[in-house]
Amino acid sequence: MKFLAVCGFGVGSSMVLKMSIEKAAKERGIECDVENTDLSSAKGSDADAIFTSQELGDDLKSSTKSPVYPIKRYMDKEEVGAALDDFLANHAKG
Incomplete structure (x- = not known):
């Protein structure tokens, strides 16, 4: 699976969000590629x-x-885990 962590410039806050996605995925035993952009x-x-701010x-x-x-607290x-769980329940293929 491929996930994106998105912020306006793809540098600061998206990197923080990327790390949270990776931690939540690891706890769930999910193998995924997470990119910040x-x-x-x-x-x-x-x-x-795609995981991003409310504004975007x-x-x-x-x-x-x-x-x-949309994630309020990166x-x-x-x-982040609740959003990942929703994705797995409603959108994951296979």
Whole structure:
């Protein structure tokens, strides 16, 4: 599986979010590739799911086919894990 952690410039906050996604995935025994990236790159991506801020969520939902999960607290492993659980229950293939 491929997940994206997205912020405006693809540098700071997306790196923090990426680490939270990786921790939550590891706890669930999920093998995945997590990339941090900027908004415009994410729009052209074929990721299985996109995790981003509340502010960028609507823009991404309207411009990509991937499920988008807005996250309020990037370092909150529980919040990120709940979004990951939702993806697994509703969108994961196979």
